Amino acid sequence: MSNMGRQIEIGPTDNTSNERTPRSRLHLIPEAARASFAPYAPYNxxxxxxESDMTRIAAGRPRAQGDPxxxxxxxxDQFGRPIRNSLIEMWNANKHGRYTHIEDHSGLPLDPNFLGIGRTLSDDEGNYEFWTIRPGEYLARPDIGRYRPKHIHxxxxxxxxxxxxxxxxxxxxxxxxxxxxxxxGDNFDKNIGxxxxxxxxGFDCGYKFDIVIGGKNPTFFETT
Amino acid sequence: MAQPETKSNLLTATNEDTLGPYYPISLCDNDSMDLTVIRSGIIHKPVGEKITITGCVKDINGQLANGCLLEFWQANANGIYRTPDNETHELLDPWFNGYARHRTKDGNFTLTTIKPGACGERAPNITLTLFSDGIMRVVTQLFFEDEPSNETDALLLSIPEELRERLMIKKTGSGDYNIEIIMAGDNETPFFDDLLS
Structure with a gap:
């Protein structure tokens, strides 16, 4: 097994994880192929x-329910170098734990003033900021009473x-x-704001959430 | 995923997490699954053979995996990737980006593109990144059957021979191709580790 990578684990009580998690270990990528795995997304x-103020559907409209x-x-990247001009897409449930997504059939209350979808770009130092409503938790597995905690995608x-x-x-x-x-596991701390x-x-509070992109090809070196 | 202990002073990466079932469909509005068109209404087209790849993503039960986010990345017909390093490459095709993103509602997809050329010693291939509910990100590369250069491709040679067939895009007609991605179980598609590699 010397030339094998990680074994992805199956999330307990997660049906989709059971159905979709590869059972074989990941294969390591030979050096000759490694760079080709890093896509370069054109930015347009x-x-x-x-779009970075998710507390309102549009500027000038009423603020959504809940805590802004x-x-x-x-x-x-893992060397601490800033990742500039990257697109960050955000999405989260409203204060009741309901997404505006057409496939959210939970029946939880909708908020007419909350869309729950935003976008922003990181700046030249890699910094980003956006505003949203603190999401509610929701019952993801009614059959076993398991909730998803509050989270922002x-x-x-x-x-x-x-x-x-x-x-x-x-x-x-x-x-x-x-x-x-x-x-x-213990690395969960990295994912807490x-x-x-x-x-x-005019906000309830702020959350600092630094994001470190792993791997050896998270950014391309500038050539100029 | 727990990372192996190391004395390195690299920052610990943030954990990747599942896409979940509610990735906003509208965030893909500006993405395209037709790589032969960079801008609409322009007469210029990329160099190379225009092909259409239909495919699907299936789970361990053979059911279509709905709601996946797919990303494709490939070289142009000359085998050149559009990376910053190649910005002034003479064989860079100004009418080809090589990056596509798509949220599949039901697990099926159709990619219209140019058949990629061989990049250096590599056989022509398309990188596929797959995000889904229930998993972190997985990546693989898809190849074209009957390409002689498959026999010497470093990535194909790095996996057991019996698995190579599962990465082959099959020709189904003139310019038409098909591939089935099996996320888990029997005939599981080989996936690669781009964090540890």
């Missing part, structure tokens, strides 16, 4: 500034940087039973 995003929060952090794409991850909240009673959190005060900004 055309993002409107209001700020999320900010820095995108980096984030996709990072730009240049060759690839990641989809979730930011969680410290102290959520449902964190400990979440299947993916269980797989993360660190709360900070935002006096006079």
């Amino acid at each position: 995003y055309g993002i409107a500034p209001s 929060i700020k999320v900010t952090g820095k995108l980096m 984030m996709s990072i794409r730009g240049g060759s940087s690839r990641m989809i991850t979730q930011m969680y909240f410290a102290g959520d009673p449902h964190n400990d039973t979440d299947p993916m959190r269980i797989l993360m 660190q709360e900070f005060a935002t006096p006079d900004e």
Whole structure:
């Protein structure tokens, strides 16, 4: 097994994980092929500034129900180098734990003033920020009473940087039973937003969430 | 995924996490599964053979894996990838980016593209990144059957011979190809580890 990579584990109580997790270990990539695995996404995003304020559907419209929060952090590779001009897509449930997604059939209350979808770009230092409503937890497995804890989904794409991850909240009673959190083990701390005060900004509080993209090809070196 | 202990001073990577079932469909609005068109309404087309690859993603039970997010990445007909390092390469095709992204509602997909050329010693291939509910990201590369260069490709040679067949895009007609991705179980598609490699 010397030339094999990780064995992806199956999230406990996660039916989809059981159905979709490869049973074989991942194969290591020979050096001659490694660079070809890092896609380079062209950037033609055309993002409107209001897309980073998820607390309103559009500028000038009423604020959504629940606690408005700020999320900010820095995108980096494992050497601490900033990942610039990367597209960050965010999506989260409303304060009741309901997504506006057409396939969310939970029946939980919708908020007419909450879309739950946003986008932003990291700046020249790799920093990003956006605003949203603190999401509610929701019952993901009614048959066994297992909840998904509060979480915000984030996709990072730009240049060759690839990641989809979730930011969680410290102290959520449902964190400990979440299947993916269980797989993360002690490294789960990396996925918790660190709360900070935002006096006079009109938000409940802020969360610092730095994102480190792993792997040897997270960014291309600039040639100029 | 727990990372092996190391004395390295590299920062610990943030854990990747499942896509979940509710990836916003509208976030793919500006993405395209037709790599032969960079901009609509322009007469220029990329160099090379236009092909259409239909395919599907299946789970351990042979059921279509709905809601997956697929990303494709490939070289142009000359085997050149559009990376920053290649920005002034004479064989870079100005009408070809090589990157596509798509959320499949039901597990099926159709990619219209140019048949990639061989990049150096590598056989022509398309990188596929797969995000889904229930899993972290997995990556693989898809090859074209009947390409002589498959016999010497470093990645194909790195996996057991009996698995290579599962990475082959099958020709089904003139310019038409098909591939089935099996996420788990019998005939599981070989996936690669781009974090540890």
